[in-house]
Structure formats: structure tokens, C-alpha cells
Amino acid sequence: MTKIKTPIIPSHQQFAEVHASHELDKKAICIYAATGFFLDSDTYWKNKKVLPAASDNILDDNGFLIESKPWFQWHYSPRDISFETALEEFTALFEQIILEQHKDSNVILPLSGGLDSRTQAVALVKLKKPVTAYSYSFKGGFAESEIGKKIAKACGFDFKEFTIEPGYLWPKLEELASINQCYSDFTHPRQMAVLEEFKKMDGEFSLGHWGDVLFDRGAPEGTREEDLLDIIIKKIVKKGGMELATALWQEWNLEGDFESYLRERIAGLLKKIDIENPSAKLRAFKSLYWAPRWTSVNLSVFEAAHPIKLPYYDGRMCKFICTVPEEYLADRKLQIAYIKQQNPALAKITWQDHRPYNLFTFEKNIFPNNLPYRIANKLKRQIRSKIGKPHIQRNWELQFLGMDNDEKLQQWLFSENLHPFISKPLLARFYNSFKNMDLVTYSHPLSILLTLTVWRKKIEGKSIINKLTDYN
Template sequence: MDIKTPIIPPHQQFVKVAAPQELDHQAICIFAATGFFLDTDTYWKNKKVLPAASENTLDENGFLIESKPWFQWHYSPRDISFETALEEFTSLFEQIVGEQAKENKVILPLSGGLDSRTQAVALAKLKKPVTAYSYSFKGGYSESAIGREIAKVCGFDFKEFTIESGYLWPKLEDLASINQCYSDFTHPRQMAVLEEFKNMEGVFSLGHWGDVLFNRGAPEGTNEEDLLEIIIKKIVKKGGMELATALWQEWNLEGDFESYLSERITGLLKKIHIKNPSAKLRAFKSLYWAPRWTSVNLSVFEAAHPITVPYYDDRMCKFICTVPEEYLADRKLQIAYIKQQNPALAKITWQDHRPYNLYTFEKNTSPNNLPYRIANKLKRVLRSKMGKPYIQRNWELQFLGMENDEKLQQWLFEENLHPFLSKPLIARFYNNFKAVDAVKYSHPLSMLLTLAVWKRIID
């Protein structure tokens, strides 16, 4: 059997390989540090994921015989004007969005950013029937306010959802079944409203990965030799290196985790034959981060309705390889597209630069933004003094408070997970979260929860 994977696969496809049926502890350490499995890794040595942009041959028993790339990321910038690049993007993006939607109704998640706003422009222009929605954290920034404005300008139906505290616990086992524990459980907030999704009608149009394709890949002035350090800083979460090192030592693995991670990333970078550091970093992310991190929780949307992902389209990836970096940097193409095709949407607040919009965001520097920043800070402080903390991160809804803590302890400590996870190791990171630094240790705690649930499921 032959299987060809897309340039950015929206699904993980698992295959068997000739190896012992043993846990891949090294791979799990990387998962603990970063929140995703690297390259083709899984929990098991004899189970792999098919690589992105590859042609694969399997035997009749599902074992992988051969895998070879059919596409390689490259940087081949054409000598074109920005206006030409914008025209080409406009034509290609609207073609992809239209073809993916077909005659279906469209369900569009709207955030305060640019990716979904770009989709909104195309869908409105193509006169597609759209139900848009946004969700906000209870006690957090009202992202729905921006989404509602965008929907109103475009003439879309609009729904607003609030993500409540502790939504995870009654849905945790369902989520584990959906994403197979290949992602931590505190990021897919869409799980909180899955039943509401099922009551909607249409196909999802998801804006994932636009912010990577249509932005500079690496900071200005980056050299190729800087990429390893940049990648490690980017993918390793706060507290992730400490957790992975602790697991590495507990499982008595040879060498040390940090060296192993560096060697793996260096090896993968060598396979990307691009000189431009920015383009090379974007290619690395698209090969190894998008399929193993971003794509994993697309399955939550798919549990309700079929999904479409315009920025994942092979044609879009090929287009990106030919656009000069200076046109991709700082979201220039998306900003120009929105301003040109729907100026009213460009005037709505850009969440990352609030209170500014796409015409004024360059003013988001001191001292221009000081009044807003001071007022926003005072609002958060006042809420805190009133016993209403300002929620900014999903883990705060899952791990803070007595009821959440009780559920968390049940999953972490009620069963003996040794030798996979020892109670002293779990207790160390749990206590650090409670008493030392909740922000730093929220990721390790989330990963330990994920691993604990996975172990219970397979047992």
C-alpha cells in the first residue's frame, strides 16, 4: 500500500516499524519538554508517524517498507513587486477558501488576530454562508468582542462562548480518546464547547499556521548558526527542560537530555537545504511543529464536523517558498490584503496591538501606548483585589482553586504509576507548582497529567 502525506499533514498517520515493542523513553522526554513528539516519534519504538510531504510504502501487515520525500521546503524568491505578490496571494487564497468550502455552510472561529480575519475577508467576498464564533476565558480578556465586530461587518451569524473554570475534568477521558494523549490537556479549549459545535452546521474553516507562514521566520539579523538555540528556546516550555531532565534521570537513560535534544534538532536542521535563516526556521516549524503540535488538536474540531485548513494547502506552502522574506515579514501580505479588500475589518482592533488596528498598530510603542497599558494594569489589579483574578492562560481555569486541585490530585496520585512515573517525581513538580512558581511549573504539571492519563488508558 502506498500513502502520500501532504506538505503539512492535518492528521497523524501511524505505522508499524521493525523495532522492539518498548516505550521510547527518549521520545517521551522530548514530549515532556516541548508538548509535542518530534519528527516521527511516538510513545513506542515500534510505532511511528509518517513524515510530512512523504511517499510511503507499507506491506500487507502495515509495516513501513520505504519512506521518501516528494517535496522539500526551499527558498526561491522571485524578482516580483509587493503588489504582484499581493495579487497572487489574493487569487490563491480566495481560490483555496472557495474550493475547500464548496457548497457547504462554513463555521469560522474568529479571534482578535489576523489569520481568521483574513479568512473572514475571503468568505465574505465569496458570499459564503458563515456562522462565526469566538470564545473568551471567564474572567479574562473578551476576545469575543473583536470577533463580534468582525462578524457584524461581514454579515455573518455569530455565537459567543465562555470557557468556564474546571471544564476539563468531565471531558478529560473523551479528549484523551480524541487526541490519543499526543498533546497536553490544557491547550485545546475548544473541548469545552464541543457539544455546542455539534449543534452547529457546516464545515470548519480553521486559520491554523497562517501566523507562521505569513511572518518572518527568525528575528532580523539571525545567522544560520543561531537557529539551534532559537529553536530550543522556542519549543521548550517553561519548566520543560527540568521535567525532561528529571524523567531522563529517573529512567536511567544514557547521556543527558539537553545534549540529546540538541543532537536531534541539529540532525533535522541539516536535512533542510535552505541558506536563508528565516526561511529555514519556517521550514523547520512547518515540518516538525505543525504536524505534531498544531495538527493534533484539529481532531477536536473534527469530532464535531469536517475541517478545512486553508493555510495548510499544498499550493499555499509552495507559494510561500517563492515569496521574498521581506514581503512575508511582519504580516505585511495579510495586512495589505485585509486593508485592500475590506477596509472596515482593518479598522477593528488587532488584539496583539490593542487598542490599535491595522492602520494604527505601528503606534503601539512607548509612550503612545502607556495610557492603555496603565489603565489595563489598574483594571487587572482592581479585579484581583475584589477576588476576581484576571485569567490569561488556559491552565489557570484547570489547576487553580480547590475543586480543580482535588480533581488534579485524583488523576496524579490515586494510582501507583511507578515505574513509569514515580510518586516522588510527581509530588516534586506538583509542590513546585503550588508553592514555588505556578507559571513556570504549569507546563510540567500539565504534561505529568497527560502522561498519567495515557498510562491509565493503556493499562
């Protein structure tokens, strides 16, 4: 027998066999189509499951799951402490985690214009760790690297700037499929564009994933517990996702209807979380089901180059969060206070979400103060668009727009008959909707269909062709 204890927030998916038929879990795939990630312990197959977060698991000698019990439950137990005390505790804990994670290694730090990596930068400067920082921007998009460059300069870090070019994915598609096993749709991991550059660096990654969830309000102010189901549905279902999932559900002749099934699944998972505070409960839901099955999946791309460390994933940080009053977590208060207190120079650099303001002035980012910047920014985008250089904001725009991208996309989607997995009429319906109706709404369905096509052709390969009965 094998015993496996999973972390509070796993950075890797760990799989186990269960006693079920070896056939596609089409209901699970429909949820994946709607959201971009598999829910709970679901996988492509009914007889293959992912071990739950924060659980003790026992597997037999053949890899079959015998027992799974939680060893940690998310809770909300706020202590009667001042904000200053919470800040002191966060400072000590965060810096201790960073020190332990990079005790004997150089650090590779992705820098964005936000707060999570900036918080890491503050700790790394204090601890005097050797750091190579980098940022990347979309070609034709917002120059995110400019903020990263300023942060690196203020910290004395070496800095590399990368530009994510259009169509970078196509020559790397099969490599990405091997890395993340198609458990995430393919337009999101932009780090694939610079994977070979990563490999030339020296050190271990310090990744800021999940800081924005732990250190912010979980749900909007005034949220009631009975509102959580609708809030989660709205957050996790992508534009066009419900339409694609419903189309697959109907094509596969599954019982009932997709939306009712999705709501039932999520309601069941919410009931298992014994937290009354709606904000804390939603944060717990995200950390249990969203982080391990969405955020963590593409960490494997970084890991294909160097080892990864995740300070916000640390179990001590999760336990700390459970005891901090929600009012201190809301609106990024702790991180903002930490940066302003420990490194005011970094706090004075533009906060990307509140351009052109910084951590000392972001509260001025309201009408009419921000009107001049918004007007100038809009005019700039309009001018670029008129001269044939549209402003790029999202990964899919680099992958699906333009004749070269369209040619590659059609080759993957239509070069082989995928029926009875996905019919050509369904593929054509969503491809044509993307081309002729609404680029934004149908970009997610197109990305999912591309991912499923690659999974069908490359991950399962000939074994599926020889086992068509699996689809019946």
C-alpha cells in the same frame, strides 16, 4: 502493499509499524515532556512511527513501513516581483482555495482578534458564503469575543459567543484522551469546552491554523544560521519543560543527558533542510516538525464535530510561500495589505496583539503612545485581583487553580501507583513546586504529567499493567 502520500503539512497523524522492540521510547517521551509534542516521527513506542510530512511511503500488508522518501522539499526561491504582484497572487490563490474548500457547504468560522481568521472572513464575504462565526473568551479574562463579534457584524455573519469556564476539562478528560490519543498536553484544546455546542452547528470548519507562521518572518531580523539551534530550543522548550524532561531522563537511567540529546536531534533535523536564509529555514523547520506534531494534533477535536478545512495548510499555499521574498512575508505585511485593500471596515477593527490599535494605526503601538492604555489595563487587572477576581490569561489557570481543580488534579495524579512509569516522588516534586514555588514555570510540567497519567491509565489500560516488562 499500501502506498501513502502525506501532505506538505499533514492535518492528521498517520502511523506505521517498524521493526523494533515493543517497548516505550523513553527518550521520545522526554522530548514530549520538554516541548509538549513528539519530535519528527516519534511516538510513545519504539515500534510505532508517524509517517513524515511531504513523503511517499510504502507499507507491507502487515502495516510495516518499507520505504519513506520525501516528494517535496521546503526551499527558498524568491522571485524578483513587486509587493503589489505578490499581493495580487496571494489574493487570487487564497480566495481560490477558500472557494474550493467550501464549494458545497456552509462555513463555521472561529474568529479571534488576530489576522488569520480575519483574512478568511474577508475572502468568505467576497465569495458570499453562508457563515456561522463564533469566538470564545476565558471567564475572567480578556473579552476576545468582543473583537470577534465586531468582525462578524461587519461581515454579516451569524455569531455565537462562548465563555470557557473554570474546570471544564475534568468531565471531558477521558473523551479528549480518546480524541487526541494523548499526543498533546491537556490544557491547550479549549475547544473541548464547547464541543457539544459545535455539534449543533451546521457546516464545515474553516480553520486559520499556521497562517501566523507562513505569513510572518521565520526568525528575528539579523539571525545567523548558526543561531537557529538555540532559537529553536528556546521556542519549543516550555517553561519547566527542561527540568521535567531531565528528571524523567534521570529516573529512567537513560544514557547521557537529556539536553545534549535534544540538541543533537534538532541539529540533525536542521541539517536536512537545504535552505541558506535563516528566516525561511526556521519557517520550514516549524512546518515540518511543529505543525504536524503539535498544531495538527488537536484539530481532531474540531473534527469530532464537523469536517475541517485549513486554507493555510493547502500545498499550493506552502509552495507559494517558498517563492515570496522574506521582506514581503515579514511582519504580516501581505495579510494586512489584503485586509486593508479588500475590506477596510475589518481593518479598522482592533487588532488584538496591538490593542487598542487597528491595522491602519498599529505602528503607533510604541512608547509613549501606548503608555496610557498599558497603565489603564494594568490598573484594571490589579483592581480585579484585589476583589478576588484575578485576570485569567492562560488555559492552565482555568484547570489547575482553585480548590475544586486541585482536588481533581490530585485524584488523577496520586490515586494509583504509576511506578515504574512515573514514580510518586517525581509527581509530588513537580506538584509541590507548582503549588509552592512558581505557578507559571511548573504549569507545563503539571499538564504533561497529567497527560502522561491519563495516557498510562486510559489509553493503554490493562495491557500495560500486564506488560510491566515493557518499561524495563
